[in-house]
Amino acid sequence: MLEHGPYTGFLMSMSLLKVLDYICSKISMLSLVVMAGITFADVFGRVFFNSPIGFAYEVVGICLAVCFYSGLYHVHKKRKHVKIDLLEKIFKGKTGIFLAWFSYIIEVVFFSALVYMVYIQAKESRLFGDVFMFLGLEKWIILAVMAGFAMVALISLLVVYPDNNQE
Amino acid sequence: AEVTLRYNQWFPSQHWSQKDGLYKYFEEIEKVTEGRVKVQPSAKPLAPPTRNYQAVVSGIADLAWGPHGYAPGAFPLTEMVEFPFTNIDAGVSSAAYWRAYEKYFKAAGMHDNVHTLAVHVTSGGNLHMKSSPVVNPADLSGKKIRVQTSVVGDALTTLGAVPISGSLSELREFLSRGIIDGTTLSDELLTGFKVDNYVEHITQIPGGIFTNSTFVIVNKDKWDQISPADQKAIMDISGEKLAVRMGSLWHENDVLARAQLKERLGENYKEAGEELNAAIDKAFEPVRADWFDKAEANGVDGKAAFDFYMNEIKRLNSK
Amino acid sequence: MVMLIAFLSLLFLLFIRVPIAISTGVVGVLGLAYYQGWSPAMSQLGMIATETVLSYEFSVIPLFILMGNIISRSGLADELYNATHALVGHLKGGLAITTIGASGGFSTFCGSSFATAATMTRIAYPQMKRFGYSDGLATGSIAAGGTLGILIPPSIALVFYGIITETDIGKLFVAGVIPGILGVIFYVAAVLFVVHVLKDKCSDASEATLKEKLLAIRQLWAFTLLIFIVLGGIYFGLFSPTEAAGVGSVGAILITLIRGRMSWQKMRDALEDTAATTVALVAILIGSLIFANLVNVSNLPFTIVQWMESLNLGLMGVLLLILMIYFVLGAVLESISMLLLTVPVFYPIVEGMGMDLIWFGIIVVIATEISLITPPVGLNVFVLKSVVPDVDLKVIFKGVFPFLIADILRLALIILFPALSLVLVEMM
Numbered sequence: 052m053l054e055h056g057p058y059t060g061f062l063m064s065m066s067l068l069k070v071l072d073y074i075c076s077k078i079s080m081l082s083l084v085v086m087a088g089i090t091f092a093d094v095f096g097r098v099f100f101n102s103p104i105g106f107a108y109e110v111v112g113i114c115l116a117v118c119f120y121s122g123l124y125h126v127h128k129k130r131k132h133v134k135i136d137l138l139e140k141i142f143k144g145k146t147g148i149f150l151a152w153f154s155y156i157i158e159v160v161f162f163s164a165l166v167y168m169v170y171i172q173a174k175e176s177r178l179f180g181d182v183f184m185f186l187g188l189e190k191w192i193i194l195a196v197m198a199g200f201a202m203v204a205l206i207s208l209l210v211v212y213p214d215n216n217q218e
Numbered sequence: 219a220e221v222t223l224r225y226n227q228w229f230p231s232q233h234w235s236q237k238d239g240l241y242k243y244f245e246e247i248e249k250v251t252e253g254r255v256k257v258q259p260s261a262k263p264l265a266p267p268t269r270n271y272q273a274v275v276s277g278i279a280d281l282a283w284g285p286h287g288y289a290p291g292a293f294p295l296t297e298m299v300e301f302p303f304t305n306i307d308a309g310v311s312s313a314a315y316w317r318a319y320e321k322y323f324k325a326a327g328m329h330d331n332v333h334t335l336a337v338h339v340t341s342g343g344n345l346h347m348k349s350s351p352v353v354n355p356a357d358l359s360g361k362k363i364r365v366q367t368s369v370v371g372d373a374l375t376t377l378g379a380v381p382i383s384g385s386l387s388e389l390r391e392f393l394s395r396g397i398i399d400g401t402t403l404s405d406e407l408l409t410g411f412k413v414d415n416y417v418e419h420i421t422q423i424p425g426g427i428f429t430n431s432t433f434v435i436v437n438k439d440k441w442d443q444i445s446p447a448d449q450k451a452i453m454d455i456s457g458e459k460l461a462v463r464m465g466s467l468w469h470e471n472d473v474l475a476r477a478q479l480k481e482r483l484g485e486n487y488k489e490a491g492e493e494l495n496a497a498i499d500k501a502f503e504p505v506r507a508d509w510f511d512k513a514e515a516n517g518v519d520g521k522a523a524f525d526f527y528m529n530e531i532k533r534l535n536s537k
Numbered sequence: 538m539v540m541l542i543a544f545l546s547l548l549f550l551l552f553i554r555v556p557i558a559i560s561t562g563v564v565g566v567l568g569l570a571y572y573q574g575w576s577p578a579m580s581q582l583g584m585i586a587t588e589t590v591l592s593y594e595f596s597v598i599p600l601f602i603l604m605g606n607i608i609s610r611s612g613l614a615d616e617l618y619n620a621t622h623a624l625v626g627h628l629k630g631g632l633a634i635t636t637i638g639a640s641g642g643f644s645t646f647c648g649s650s651f652a653t654a655a656t657m658t659r660i661a662y663p664q665m666k667r668f669g670y671s672d673g674l675a676t677g678s679i680a681a682g683g684t685l686g687i688l689i690p691p692s693i694a695l696v697f698y699g700i701i702t703e704t705d706i707g708k709l710f711v712a713g714v715i716p717g718i719l720g721v722i723f724y725v726a727a728v729l730f731v732v733h734v735l736k737d738k739c740s741d742a743s744e745a746t747l748k749e750k751l752l753a754i755r756q757l758w759a760f761t762l763l764i765f766i767v768l769g770g771i772y773f774g775l776f777s778p779t780e781a782a783g784v785g786s787v788g789a790i791l792i793t794l795i796r797g798r799m800s801w802q803k804m805r806d807a808l809e810d811t812a813a814t815t816v817a818l819v820a821i822l823i824g825s826l827i828f829a830n831l832v833n834v835s836n837l838p839f840t841i842v843q844w845m846e847s848l849n850l851g852l853m854g855v856l857l858l859i860l861m862i863y864f865v866l867g868a869v870l871e872s873i874s875m876l877l878l879t880v881p882v883f884y885p886i887v888e889g890m891g892m893d894l895i896w897f898g899i900i901v902v903i904a905t906e907i908s909l910i911t912p913p914v915g916l917n918v919f920v921l922k923s924v925v926p927d928v929d930l931k932v933i934f935k936g937v938f939p940f941l942i943a944d945i946l947r948l949a950l951i952i953l954f955p956a957l958s959l960v961l962v963e964m965m
């Protein structure tokens with residue numbers, strides 16, 4: 052799809068982006084495996100050994116969060132967010148390019164705000180001091196991880212240009 | 219109205235705690251301020267119950283009611299009222315709780331970034347079992363019991379039970395399908411959540427195996443928009459009065475639920491005996507010791523606060 | 538007025554192809570900023586963006602999608618549809634009918650419409666394509682079949698309704714049975730209409746011999762085993778329906794591993810696909826929840842109630858009005874938000890007019906269910922779209938249309954004959 056970068060100076064950062072892409076995609080997949088695995092282990096332990104995993108619920112929630120925010124990188128890069136293409140006729144030519152940029156800028160602004168606000172949530176949670184009850188883990192740590200992934204995903208959105216003819 | 223307070227309606231609006239409790243209080247606010255302050259409930263939750271307190275701090279909602287325990291770890295001091303055997307009548311315990319809050323917790327900075335209208339307790343939890351009674355501590359051995367907090371979970375582990383953590387929304391599935399053998403809930407919540415028909419044996423723990431601590435709070439900026447005279451008028455019907463109003467309402471409904479359960483279960487509804495109570499008391503010993511440390515870390519003389527709380531309960535009961 | 542502007546700008550953004558998640562989110566935040574100021578509006582963005590994904594309740598979405606992905610990549614789905622094709626392939630629209638039936642079956646252990654649609658897309662779509670079905674019929678039957686998940690018990694929507702209105706959830710579940718079966722029947726009728734009257738493309742195989750049929754059925758053991766593990770586990774009280782998704786995923790992996798049908802590559806593809814679908818769906822969920830908060834803060838629900846009371850209509854008039862509101866809101870809102878937003882304000886009205894709340898619950902849930910497949914924001918359709926990105930959204934909505942008509946007819950029937958919802962409850 053979009054292998055961009057007419058500027059050679061980009062090459063260095065491109066390889067960094069590839070590394071980020073690789074890491075994010077692996078983490079996103081891994082969190083799914085953990086999510087399914089811990090549910091299975093919890094049920095298995097409860098049914099056969101009378102020893103459930105108390106924190107299974109919390110881990111599953113955390114996995115969903117990690118899966119979403121690390122997977123966001125890939126979805127941004129491939130511009131895979133679901134959109135409505137009922138009127139694609141007007142998206143040809145200049146109007147199309149204009150609207151694509153317009154939409155892209157809104158996307159960038161919205162996700163920048165989202166990244167910032169997730170970071171603020173982490174900061175506030177640290178002051179607030181709430182924890183995952185059964186894990187005993189402080190909640191702000193997970194929120195900070197989410198903010199970190201969201202930030203990386205934002206970078207991937209920034210280096211992708213709006214593409215009128217995608218998909 | 220000059221000031222309209224947006225209330226975060228996360229609990230069902232037709233539940234008695236809202237309809238007969240908070241809404242009546244909201245009407246009184248309007249009355250005592252001659253319509254200058256109004257409370258408007260939201261159609262659906264403005265923020266999830268886990269972020270109730272923070273929603274008020276950040277101004278998403280102006281007024282909120284909810285349990286402290288939904289944000290575990292954030293309010294270590296409130297764990298004092300969650301100890302077992304402290305809550306025979308939620309109205310009485312709520313009055314004592316408000317006094318303890320004013321005397322000990324407020325000064326320690328609890329609820330610093332909001333204006334507090336009340337803190338109160340809800341009714342204490344009992345042991346609700348699907349098919350097997352719990353009479354002796356040994357009856358708990360190997361039983362899967364759903365718990366709300368890790369504190370109760372740890373204590374039940376000491377007693378040989380297997381604590382299951384799970385969301386309240388899944389309680390029905392868990393009980394009806396027999397995934398768990400029982401749960402710790404208050405009687406009013408058992409009937410209120412309409413899961414009572416899956417329970418055949420109840421062991422009532424006098425004063426509760428645990429209790430929930432709750433708050434009624436207002437956003438500070440919004441509070442400052444209210445004139446000092448109206449602020450005073452509101453506080454005249456809040457604080458201990460509001461705590462007792464909510465706590466007593468809980469107790470009334472708990473007693474109703476108990477009567478209903480007793481009628482259906484007959485002698486399968488029993489009170490815990492001395493042996494069981496002693497075992498539970500012992501199981502919670504580490505939790506209590508732990509709390510005194512936490513209180514100290516938060517600048518509160520835990521021993522003094524707890525003694526004060528228990529004495530107030532005793533004093534109010536003897537009246 | 539502000540809300541009218543909000544709805545219009547949302548539609549505008551959606552039509553110029555701003556992603557749904559961003560359109561609803563942006564309009565939501567701007568509107569909230571108008572009503573409450575910037576700081577609370579932004580806080581809501583942060584709170585919803587974090588709390589939605591940290592919740593156990595939503596985890597069922599990726600897990601069921603994962604199970605569907607593994608089933609569809611491991612050959613289990615091929616076997617299922619080979620067998621079905623051998624049995625009913627010679628009937629016109631047989632596979633589409635199978636898809637409806639399978640969705641209905643899947644709904645009996647899955648409470649979420651999302652998950653039903655996502656799983657069935659993975660399983661059924663490639664198969665119907667394999668046997669030459671048109672995109673419209675294939676996707677239409679899947680999207681519609683997916684809505685069965687919301688009514689056939691267990692149902693997340695009915696649980697929410699029961700909690701809000703304090704009606705017995707068990708009774709609600711029982712009340713949903715006949716309307717749910719009716720849904721299956723009406724959808725099958727829609728399929729027959731599409732293939733016989735509209736002459737839409739579908740498989741035209743000749744009838745298989747008895748030997749071929751038996752051979753195909755024998756192949757089904759692995760799929761049957763998985764269904765037995767998942768369904769049996771739920772009914773024998775080993776785990777809850779939410780947990781079933783996790784157990785089912787691991788079960789599917791184990792079964793395919795044992796049979797040597799799972800390669801590292803296939804596993805990776807399944808996971809990658811699941812992650813991409815999950816991200817797209819959760820993003821929409823977040824945007825939709827923000828927009829729902831705007832509707833909430835604007836007091837629109839209460840305004841509507843006041844307006845309705847001022848009209849002095851009879852019960853049927855009020856009911857029709859409520860349904861119209863559901864169709865309008867359903868155009869842009871996600872189903873659970875819609876339920877949370879409307880039920881608390883509507884049910885006291887109809888209750889005051891003497892309506893049975895269980896009956897009302899079934900009507901409301903069907904109305905919400907319909908919103909899952911109506912344009913422009915039909916979540917089931919998006920689930921499909923995110924799993925099969927090559928199919929044009931227009932084609933899907935067109936394919937869904939006959940099923941939409943079937944839904945509306947069913948809803949009319951349920952309103953005209955309350956007994957359809959209540960007869961089983963009264964027998965309890």
Ligand code: NA
Nearest residue numbers: 644686689691
């Ligand atoms: Na279902």
Ligand code: NA
Nearest residue numbers: 867908911914
């Ligand atoms: Na819709």
